[in-house]
Amino acid sequence: MSTPKNKGVRADGRRNRARILAAAEGVFADNGPSASTEQIAVRAGVAIGTIFRHFPTKQALLQAIMKDLLRQLTDQADALAANGDPATALFTFFTQTVEQAVRKKSVIDLLARTGIDLQITEAVQLLDHSVHTLLTRAQDVGAITPTTRTDEVTTLLAAMCQATTLPSWNPDLQHRTLAVIFHGLTPNPPNPPNQANDKQAEH
Amino acid sequence: MSTPKNKGVRADGRRNRARILAAAEGVFADNGPSASTEQIAVRAGVAIGTIFRHFPTKQALLQAIMKDLLRQLTDQADALAANGDPATALFTFFTQTVEQAVRKKSVIDLLARTGIDLQITEAVQLLDHSVHTLLTRAQDVGAITPTTRTDEVTTLLAAMCQATTLPSWNPDLQHRTLAVIFHGLTPNPPNPPNQANDKQAEH
Amino acid sequence: MSTPKNKGVRADGRRNRARILAAAEGVFADNGPSASTEQIAVRAGVAIGTIFRHFPTKQALLQAIMKDLLRQLTDQADALAANGDPATALFTFFTQTVEQAVRKKSVIDLLARTGIDLQITEAVQLLDHSVHTLLTRAQDVGAITPTTRTDEVTTLLAAMCQATTLPSWNPDLQHRTLAVIFHGLTPNPPNPPNQANDKQAEH
């Protein structure tokens, strides 16, 4: 009765936590990572104290957002690993993620800049693991150069997500730059032309 | 009177301007883009008022740094266009620039995040133009896919510069990711397919 | 209904009140008088709301602690008045109290700093009364200068309790400073002159 371990009243607590996270994501996306906590409070429709009750530090809030985001990406990667065509799943994931980055701009932007030392190692590792799976499968079917390593993929992914914030960024440019990267990941004599040639050569 | 193009007492005036720019670059590189103007003043060995005399706004200072940086890059690109091997000059420029980004981290970092709306269109266009030259020449000798457009190259370049700030970044990773990109820019049957073609040609 | 003097469901109500008081004393002792109510709640194992139910204001909580403390001291004084040697009881009480102050530091500390205007006049008067008894008895047996008044004693006592918080405070220093005070309270030719007289008498 006096030990504070009940889980009843937390219904609204958890609801607010979510609202705050959503608001924060939005505000950071709009105004960059230096947006004030006050703005977030306003957008979330709560008092500023409420934010600090849930996330005792701005850091903590940032961390939470990043973890959330990473988890989402991980889920998507896993879904593609489970259902998608191994040959294209990684590229789909890549495209999908960049697409979302456009919407979350500086949030994803933060993702990269762990210079602010958000401790999210675990969440990053989980994502890495899922990407690794996608990569391996693609390599198994010959869709991606076998020597490619996971960190190359995630780095290129992060890079393109950040590029999303460039003023010149647009869907067409996105399509063309991703094409370059995808080509860069594809084995040298891709397939079609060579096969034809090879067949002929075999005779 | 305040534009640095007229003559007069500005012997040390211009010297100060340069010192401030250098100091600012250094401070931003060391302490991130949120470094205070005061710190810059200290590093430059001038009073804070002097900084604001030269750059009426922090924005203006940022702009100046970026223009400076872009001009340097442009110069390097031009040098390579003049002296380098057309087939490799663009890749050399690419590598070179990323290499520098590693050292200037948060400066380059700012470059991308033009969310701070630095009006540097002109300097960017000059760089674009120089890159365009490098690209065209490489395409002329068949070193780069002919359909590649300049904005793809600059975007990929900016992306990789930003990736430089990732905590996992290291020379090896840099080498491998750039290799992917370079491969992505290279025409499909780079060499080996030629053998097949040659065989056919032999008939 | 809210005064803790009626009967009813307050079995655990009163228990909580005590727990809170104890916790508060401890927290203040450990973290200084600026400790937050939240900390007290944690240490007491109750929710913060419960604290405010029992003590509608932080002031009220402080008051309660002080009254508690004063009552304890009063009890001890009374015990010494009942059982102790009149000649030494006051000094014993003095020493005892200072000793406790060392342990309760910032609590006693608050005691003095009634700048926070705790209205505890009554409890203070009760203590004064008990001290007065001790003093009178000591004076009756010639152990303390007859002109000494109660407020001198309590003031010196309070002063020494506060001194307890000095960084240089230690048992040896405590012993020596109290010795000075005790000497100060002792009638002028306490013994030595007598010895001289005695010696003469012996001849």
Next chain:
Amino acid sequence: MSTPKNKGVRADGRRNRARILAAAEGVFADNGPSASTEQIAVRAGVAIGTIFRHFPTKQALLQAIMKDLLRQLTDQADALAANGDPATALFTFFTQTVEQAVRKKSVIDLLARTGIDLQITEAVQLLDHSVHTLLTRAQDVGAITPTTRTDEVTTLLAAMCQATTLPSWNPDLQHRTLAVIFHGLTPNPPNPPNQANDKQAEH
């Protein structure tokens, strides 16, 4: 010309520093050590930023005040050591200091509570040294018990300064409690009895 080492403009700077210190002393005396920096700014007639320019931390401000105060006391002690009657100088200093404490209340109050870890060791040692001189001289002329040590004196002094903040404090009480302490510091059979005894003993 560009090195910031001139000392010209600092006229107003130093003036403000003094104003701030004075204001802070006053505000703390009135409102206790938890008074806000803003209040101090108002009383000093400067913007709050100015305070933080001079004292980068509230701690620093507190420290400065304490050092100032300690220096004043040290000066007074030294003056008395130079000019005063050795037999009474220490008591005069004691009284004088307590007298001032009445006016500076919680400032002196802070003095004691170095719990807030103001690093003022040096200033404290200087004062200790001066008090030591006063004490030694008094002991040399037999005005104070020879076994008394300096730390006893300074501790009793600090204790009485703090007692100054008690609500019951008043000039009469001050006089009487100090009398107790002075008596406590005085050799047992002050003088007259000893002479008699000594003479007899000489025989």
Next chain:
DNA sequence: TATGAATGAGAATTCATTCAT
């Protein structure tokens, strides 16, 4: 022109207190 002190709006964070559950 350079200096550096002053300004003051804004940011993060804390905490006593209230109130819905």
Next chain:
DNA sequence: AATGAATGAATTCTCATTCAT
């Protein structure tokens, strides 16, 4: 009665910018 989430005023501190010297 107890719980603990929400509130929001207050506080410390920062920093771009202004201005007297």
